[in-house]
Amino acid sequence: MDEGRTTKIGGGRIEACGAITRFVIPPTTARAYADAQWDDYRGLRRSNFPHRPPLRFSVRARFSHPADQLGGTAGFGFWNDPFTLSGGGILAAPNTLWFFAASPPNDQYLRDGVPGRGWKAASLNTGRWPPLLVAPAALPAMLLTRVPGLGRPIMKLARRMIKARERLLDARMTEWHDYELTWKKGEAVFRVDFAEVLRSPAPPAAPLGLVIWIDNQFAVASEAGEFRFGLIAHSEERWMEIEAISLR
Numbered sequence: 001m002d003e004g005r006t007t008k009i010g011g012g013r014i015e016a017c018g019a020i021t022r023f024v025i026p027p028t029t030a031r032a033y034a035d036a037q038w039d040d041y042r043g044l045r046r047s048n049f050p051h052r053p054p055l056r057f058s059v060r061a062r063f064s065h066p067a068d069q070l071g072g073t074a075g076f077g078f079w080n081d082p083f084t085l086s087g088g089g090i091l092a093a094p095n096t097l098w099f100f101a102a103s104p105p106n107d108q109y110l111r112d113g114v115p116g117r118g119w120k121a122a123s124l125n126t127g128r129w130p131p132l133l134v135a136p137a138a139l140p141a142m143l144l145t146r147v148p149g150l151g152r153p154i155m156k157l158a159r160r161m162i163k164a165r166e167r168l169l170d171a172r173m174t175e176w177h178d179y180e181l182t183w184k185k186g187e188a189v190f191r192v193d194f195a196e197v198l199r200s201p202a203p204p205a206a207p208l209g210l211v212i213w214i215d216n217q218f219a220v221a222s223e224a225g226e227f228r229f230g231l232i233a234h235s236e237e238r239w240m241e242i243e244a245i246s247l248r
Contacts, residue, residue, distance in 0.1 A: 005042040010034030012215075023214045023240045025072070030233040034072075034216045039081075041209025046080050046092060049207040051183075057210070058180040060244040063101070063173040064237065067119040070103040070173075071234035072216035076242070077181060078208035093126035095204035097188055098211075099169075099179050102218070103232070109223040110164040116222060118168045121181075121190035123200035125163040165200035178244075210247065214240045 006014050011026040012035045025034040041049045059076055077098020082091060100122050102108065107116035110124060171177045171192045180191040188203035189196060216238075220228045 005039055007035055007037040007039070007042075007213075010216075012036035014038065020241050020243045023074075023212065023242070025214055025216060025238050027235050027237065028216055028231075028233060030231045033231055035213060037211065037213035037215070039209055039211040039213075041081060041211075044209070047207065049080065049209040051078055051208050051210060053183045053185045053203070053205075056180065056182045056246070056248055058178065058244070058246045059212075059242050060176060060178050061240060061242045062176045063241075064239045066173050067101045067103055067117065070101055070214075071232045071238055072214065072218065073100070073102045073106065074214035074238075074240050075100040076179070076210075076212040078183070078204075078210055080204070080206060080208055081211075094124060095126055095206055095208065096122060096124045097181065097183060097200075097203050097208065098122060099181070099190070101173065104218075105220060105230075105232075106218045107220045107222045107226075109221065111166050114166045114168065116220075119171070119173050120166050120168055121192075121198040122166040123164065123188055123198070123203050125202050125204045163202040165198060165202075167198040169197060212240075212242065214238060 008014060010028055010032050013024040014036050015022045015024065023036040025036055028034045044050070057077070061076065063070065063074065065071070075098050077096070077100070079096040079098065080092055080094065082094040099120070101119045102117040104117060109116035114120070169192060178193050180194070182189045183203060185205065186201065188200040190198040216232045216234065218230055218232055220226050
């Protein structure tokens, strides 16, 4: 955890206790963003993000609350930081390869038959759409989803245009488990406690950054075409503990 950059917003904390690192967000309101995050890509252009296949990432982790009570999102793995200006001053289509937790009202419906929230192994490959086209193309689509009867078919078409693989995990988040991701060209394999839980035949090929975080955000891109974003209030600390990180 020495190399990289930490982000601590809204009272978020990252605490070391021996071999264990705890990421904490405090009690907060729906008007305040809270985040505790470590990443290794801050300040880099997306084309220079440090990770490409082949590689293997593993970590041992547990959480204070199960996914439905988490009050936001949390997880660890790889992405291209698409929703900020950090990747060279422009937004991008999202590409992810991670273990991802999302509580209600999160509803990010990417694959038929898999709920848009919960504790998941997930791979999302949107390819390399030109970044300058992402926002102009997304805005009209989001507006059209508000037209009665169009939301569901537009979202169905969008899911056909991306390559997403997801699976809800049976592992209890509040207990220690070993999580492993093997990323190769043309394939990614997720394991929990050394047992395979998901195999993705089309993972992202673009360079990605490693991120480990917990926050109180939610995002909705539902099957019916509803889009909204916001923050979640909670009255107790939320945390994630990790140890035994390996990246090779």
